Amino acid sequence: MSNVRKSLLQLIFTGSSMQRWNDKLRPTELMEVDKQAHKMMVAWVLFLLNTRDMPAEERVELGARIVEGGIFDYLYRLIITDIKPPIFYRIKANPAHYRQLTDWVFAELEPRVRSLGEPFWDRLQTYLRSTEEDTLDRRILSAAHLYASGWEYNLIKSMNRQDVELMDIEESFRNGLKKNVDLIGVPDLLEGLFGQGRTPVGHFAQVCGQLRFQKRWSQTPRIPETSVLGHMFIVACYAYFFSLSIGACSARAQNNFFGGLFHDLPELLTRDIISPVKQSVETIGDLIKEYEELELERVILEPLRRGGFPDLVDRLSFFLGLSVGSEFQACATLDGEVRRVSPTELQAFYNADEYDPKDGELLKVCDSLAAFLEAYTALRNGIASDQLQQGLWRIRSKYSSWVLFGQVHVGALLADFD
Structure with a gap:
């Protein structure tokens, strides 16, 4: 039996207070929930473009894995909020350390997420324990993640020219997207992000990202503000x-x-x-x-x-x-x-x-x-x-x-x- 509880609704909302790039100079606050939205919009585009010839049943199954994979990634990120990406990737490269971290994440998530039912909880554990990266759903989510993070990087780049990490950060986004360049749509995203061209897919992904600048309840002070x-x-x-x-x-x-x-x-x-x-x-x-x-x-x-x-x-x-x-x-x-x-x-x-x-x-x-x-x-x-x-x-x-x-x-x- 699946049941949505107050604690789960609040957990999802906490991404509105979770700052990104908080060790860099930023023109505006960049929040985790905004990045996740942008990522899943781009993932949807890549999903459609790369399943045009796929049988309907397989397409539905893949879509489910992409949606849940995006949610699982977000839930994981909410718990490990204070770990910078380079540190997290080093932990993930060590199976024993990654297993310890993930077990702790499960302990934190279980009281709030398990009420959605055992099948959902089992899928979450299976997904987050796996280190497989070559399946189509994970490649789509990875490319979408790199694009959304790269989009934010472009916002702060000019304000942080003295930062010694910048070149490495940009190179990691470029290389990550290039690994997925065989996916339909990724070359368009790459060109729009780091090139000079403007493609229809790149334009759509770009304008979706701009919705983070529009604040809700604009005449009412709030903490946190939400976009x-x-x-x-x-x-x-x-x-x-x-x-x-x-x-x-x-x-x-x-x-x-x-x-x-x-x-x-x-x-x-x-x-x-x-x-x-x-x-x-x-x-x-x-x-x-x-x-x-x-x-x-x-x-x-x-x-x-x-x-x-x-x-x-x-x-x-x-x-x-x-x-x-x-x-x-x-x-x-x-x-x-x-x-x-x-x-x-x-x-x-x-x-x-x-x-x-x-x-x-x-x-x-x-x-x-x-x-x-x-x-x-x-x-x-x-x-x-x-x-x-x-x-x-x-x-x-x-x-x-x-x-x-x-x-x-x-x-x-x-x-x-x-």
Whole structure:
């Protein structure tokens, strides 16, 4: 039986306070949760590009390994937060030392993660104990990790020219990506990161990274501040965990993860417009949505389509709910067409890989839970704010008796946050 608990939600959120490159001069704070979001966006691109000819069943299995591998890597990183990468890689090169470190990580994770069920816990242990690096899922995650870290490196490079580590750091990113240059998409990423060219895939990866600069609740002081990019990764993780809790098929669980990961992508173009503004005038919400879709087409979808990547465009459109009206609308693929379905229909009739299902209501709940954690944590950290208090009250009130598919009592979960 899979069960999502308060401690797991909080653990995922702690990446919002975990600084990266904190021994370097930085133009802005770089947070772990933002890097993980960027990494998984790039991993999704590489996954699609390198499975075009793969049978559907194998593709779903690979997608599951990539999603869970990304989550497992993040959980591991949250525990070993104070170990610098060069030290960690030296530890990993020594099997006995790596085993000792990993056993300690498991002891730290178990009270918060094992409630997701024995199968999930077993897969986590198997993945983190393995030192295998040549499987397609691990190579995709490795390339995505190197790109996202290299993207951050480019931000701080000019401010740290006196740092003797810089050349070694850049060389490690270049060499790591070159080892995976046979993967479709990696040459484009490498060119966009360290070359002078601008490719459609490189452009998409670049603009996704910019979402780390957009702060949520921009008119409300908070500790920690959260970016739109980090928020999307938190929603993605929550969506995957809840998918396990309701017995979602593998394709549905993956779609919910990536649906959460991309659900706020249009805010790259409009900024994070808070709900009261959208709802203040009867038509303003519709106008904002229309503008978002126009800019999404101009800045992201059309360059990909023109560059020969219609499959990326189709899947992004699917995750963003462009053909069914909203990213928070449940849908399934019937007779080759993506159609709106009710949450009840999705759970009862279309919870199978062949229908390529995606939740809407579940994603909205996870979006609200992530906002709840943002407000709750800021208040616990001493930020007195009417906006934060009202946000908590609205979410508690809305979900006080909410039960997802008769299996996940959201109100009871919120009640654990005193």
